[in-house]
Amino acid sequence: MRLLIIEDDRDATDYLVKAFREVGYVADHASDGEEGQALAMDGQYDVLIVDRMLPKRDGLSIIAALRANSVETPVLILSALGQVDDRVKGLRSGGDDYLSKPYAFSELLARVEALARRRGSRGEETVYRVADLELNRLSHEVSRAGQELQLQPREFRLLEYLMRHAGQVVTRTMLLENVWDYHFDPQTNVIDVHISRLRSKIDKGYTQPLLHTVRGAGYMIRDGAR
Amino acid sequence: MRLLIIEDDRDATDYLVKAFREVGYVADHASDGEEGQALAMDGQYDVLIVDRMLPKRDGLSIIAALRANSVETPVLILSALGQVDDRVKGLRSGGDDYLSKPYAFSELLARVEALARRRGSRGEETVYRVADLELNRLSHEVSRAGQELQLQPREFRLLEYLMRHAGQVVTRTMLLENVWDYHFDPQTNVIDVHISRLRSKIDKGYTQPLLHTVRGAGYMIRDGAR
DNA sequence: ATCGCACCATGCGCCTTCTGATTATCGAGG
DNA sequence: CCTCGATAATCAGAAGGCGCATGGTGCGAT
Numbered sequence: 001m002r003l004l005i006i007e008d009d010r011d012a013t014d015y016l017v018k019a020f021r022e023v024g025y026v027a028d029h030a031s032d033g034e035e036g037q038a039l040a041m042d043g044q045y046d047v048l049i050v051d052r053m054l055p056k057r058d059g060l061s062i063i064a065a066l067r068a069n070s071v072e073t074p075v076l077i078l079s080a081l082g083q084v085d086d087r088v089k090g091l092r093s094g095g096d097d098y099l100s101k102p103y104a105f106s107e108l109l110a111r112v113e114a115l116a117r118r119r120g121s122r123g124e125e126t127v128y129r130v131a132d133l134e135l136n137r138l139s140h141e142v143s144r145a146g147q148e149l150q151l152q153p154r155e156f157r158l159l160e161y162l163m164r165h166a167g168q169v170v171t172r173t174m175l176l177e178n179v180w181d182y183h184f185d186p187q188t189n190v191i192d193v194h195i196s197r198l199r200s201k202i203d204k205g206y207t208q209p210l211l212h213t214v215r216g217a218g219y220m221i222r223d224g225a226r
Numbered sequence: 227m228r229l230l231i232i233e234d235d236r237d238a239t240d241y242l243v244k245a246f247r248e249v250g251y252v253a254d255h256a257s258d259g260e261e262g263q264a265l266a267m268d269g270q271y272d273v274l275i276v277d278r279m280l281p282k283r284d285g286l287s288i289i290a291a292l293r294a295n296s297v298e299t300p301v302l303i304l305s306a307l308g309q310v311d312d313r314v315k316g317l318r319s320g321g322d323d324y325l326s327k328p329y330a331f332s333e334l335l336a337r338v339e340a341l342a343r344r345r346g347s348r349g350e351e352t353v354y355r356v357a358d359l360e361l362n363r364l365s366h367e368v369s370r371a372g373q374e375l376q377l378q379p380r381e382f383r384l385l386e387y388l389m390r391h392a393g394q395v396v397t398r399t400m401l402l403e404n405v406w407d408y409h410f411d412p413q414t415n416v417i418d419v420h421i422s423r424l425r426s427k428i429d430k431g432y433t434q435p436l437l438h439t440v441r442g443a444g445y446m447i448r449d450g451a452r
Numbered sequence: 453a454t455c456g457c458a459c460c461a462t463g464c465g466c467c468t469t470c471t472g473a474t475t476a477t478c479g480a481g482g
Numbered sequence: 483c484c485t486c487g488a489t490a491a492t493c494a495g496a497a498g499g500c501g502c503a504t505g506g507t508g509c510g511a512t
Contacts, residue, residue, distance in 0.1 A: 011410065011411070012410075014411070015399075015409075015410055015411050018399065018411070019397075019399040022397035022398070022399050022400075022443070022444065023397065097264060099261075103409070104254070104403050104409060105399055105403050105409065106400070106403055106404070107254065107265065110265070111264065111265075138393075138394040138395065139393055139394055139395060139446065139448075140395050140440050140443055140446075152441075152442075152467085152468060152469080153441055153442030153443060153468075153469095154442075154468075154469065156442075156443075186470090188470070188471060188472080189470095189471080189472085189490080189491085190469080190470060190471080192489095192490060192491060192492085193469085193470075193471085193491085193492080193493095194469085194470095195490090195491085196490090196491055196492060196493095197492095199491090200492095213489095213490070213491090215477095215478065215479085215489070215490080216488095216489075378456090378457060378458080379457080379458090380457080380458065380459095412459090412460095414459075414460055414461080415459095415460080415461085415501080415502085416458080416459060416460080418500095418501060418502065418503090419458085419459075419460085419502085419503085419504095420458085420459095421501090421502090422501090422502055422503060422504095423503095425502095426503095439501070439502095441467075441468080441500075441501080442468085442500080
């Protein structure tokens with residue numbers, strides 16, 4: 001699940017990004033209305049979380065602009081206490097939601113998931129499975145053929161991302177963005193190193209390798225039969 | 227047990243939330259009908275406590291909307307004295323309940339528990355057990371291998387929350403929200419400190435540690451084969 | 453006024469992650 | 483089929499970060 005948070009309060013944003021990441025969601029953020037709108041315009045997000053009051057361009061006008069360009073990503077509006085006016089009501093009828101500050105993260109999470117579900121985006125599995133390889137996102141357990149494996153945090157995120165996109169080639173750039181939160185090329189072989197270590201844990205000793213290198217493109221995890 | 231209180235009177239709400247928390251229930255709240263309905267729609271609660279008179283959308287219409295969406299969470303209606311009209315009576319026959327203000331909290335509690343029980347909801351265990359570690363939510367007693375342990379209040383809440391989610395990684399954000407009621411990052415190591423203290427009480431001197439650190443993710447309690 | 457609990461700050465130690473060099477593998481073209 | 487350049491894999495050392503423990507401070511309760 002990909003989220004975009006458009007919010008100018010730095011602390012609040014950091015807190016949210018961290019919290020969403022902890023539960024395994026990818027959260028980008030924008031600190032003003034223009035930047036946020038530009039990002040959201042691609043329609044690559046499952047849910048947008050938008051502050052009512054923003055520099056450069058307020059939350060409601062962003063939504064209007066998106067809808068005018070037929071970007072139908074559901075939006076959850078954050079508003080200061082008691083600030084919910086009639087326009088917000090109007091928006092809600094469009095299928096979106098609002099939440100007034102202060103709020104509990106768990107509440108926000110619940111609503112975000114509700115929005116995503118309503119829209120039909122799958123609610124995110126708790127267990128990923130590829131052949132006899134299993135990853136449990138709640139307990140952070142990973143096993144192959146029933147054998148428990150010990151992964152490091154980064155390796156876990158890496159595998160989680162790969163398994164979420166099982167059967168698809170995952171590019172290095174995708175990994176940098178979503179597993180490392182790098183938005184630039186580190187010019188090193190970080191990825192290779194971790195792929196190597198991960199591979200030694202999940203594939204070593206098994207006849208059927210699951211983590212495949214796609215030369216020149218990236219990596220892919222899948223039941224190698226075929 | 228998870229409760230949702232939909233009530234616009236701030237003081238009354240705070241009082242209830244606190245009171246329920248003291249007896250170990252998780253109580254969310256919404257201050258108007260729309261917000262309440264949105265929250266309740268997820269069906270994540272065991273019982274709803276709904277004021278008759280609410281801004282934006284009155285209590286009965288919320289219930290109607292929920293039932294229309296086949297959300298069958300039992301509802302207890304709070305109504306001003308003598309306000310019990312026929313429609314409310316109708317609801318009662320359907321298995322729900324009402325209570326007129328003013329009321330005693332103990333009575334409210336009893337009815338809420340009755341509703342939860344009638345529904346067959348797993349009413350919430352009163353004793354959590356993980357391996358030889360036991361926590362009694364009613365008596366606030368904690369013991370390991372039959373040995374009574376002395377916990378501080380905060381430590382108790384912490385352990386209670388961890389044990390409720392035994393076998394799952396509990397993130398720092400979850401702890402901040404649910405054990406500390408912080409909705410921001412305190413930028414300190416409060417959690418670490420209390421985990422440390424708790425650990426020294428429940429794990430020190432035992433060969434089998436139960437409270438595990440999941441580096442980069444959070445903490446988890448479980449019968450730690452491993 | 454005193455006690456005790458919760459919180460904060462600091463420093464330490466270990467584990468994870470990254471780096472950079474080296475070796476291996478791939479694939480295309482001669 | 484061999485060679486060569488490019489790409490990927492491996493390895494081990496280093497540094498940084500994260501989590502842990504301890505002692506100190508403040509505040510609320512008794």
